[in-house]
Amino acid sequence: MELFKADPATNLLPYDGIVNYYGAVMNSHEAEARYRQLHAEIDWRHDEAVVFGRRITTRRMVAWYGEEAYSYTYSNTTKQALPFVQSLLGLRQLVSLHTGEHFNSCLLNLYHDGSEGMAWHSDDEKELGRDTTIASLSLGAARKFSFRHKKTRETLSLTLESGSLLVMRGSTQSHWLHSLPKSARVTLPRINLTFRSIRHQVS
Ligand SMILES: O=C(O)CCC(=O)C(=O)O
């Protein structure tokens, strides 16, 4: 169910953050071509996490790219960024054109179908700093995406279409969780790219 019109000037959150949905920023042919290119070119790996002290690997695949070999810790594991490839630089430029912001890294997720999703979390790792902007580009199957406030538990959802751009800004990560719910109805794969800005590391 589409709860919001794609007007990038509208804040989808009622308070404590800013989320803008730009709708499609490329046509469906271009989205499909980009999907195929990334599917082939990206160094996809099963994600690793440490849950209750046990190392698990997910069916969902991930990859992380950056301007430098940043290291980044989430789900109790540390990853190192690979150098940006041309296909990602093109998409980063597209995202920057729409958002007016520069991003120095990109986390990619490949969901084979609706049996794979992402649990409630916020992207509040220390490498990102406070009030970070995260730009999320989706290619492939349309998927529901949800937000839940950490205190009030108010929840809202929208559909992320193929070729669409969603941007989370301001204090969103401090106050809201987000998730990609699993869905038995989704039979096609999806690639999501989240462009982020890693703060320069001191060590
Ligand atoms: O696949 C998505 O739309 C969300 C991905 C996400 O939240 C993340 O990579 O942190």
Ligand SMILES: [Fe+2]
């Ligand atoms: Fe996230």
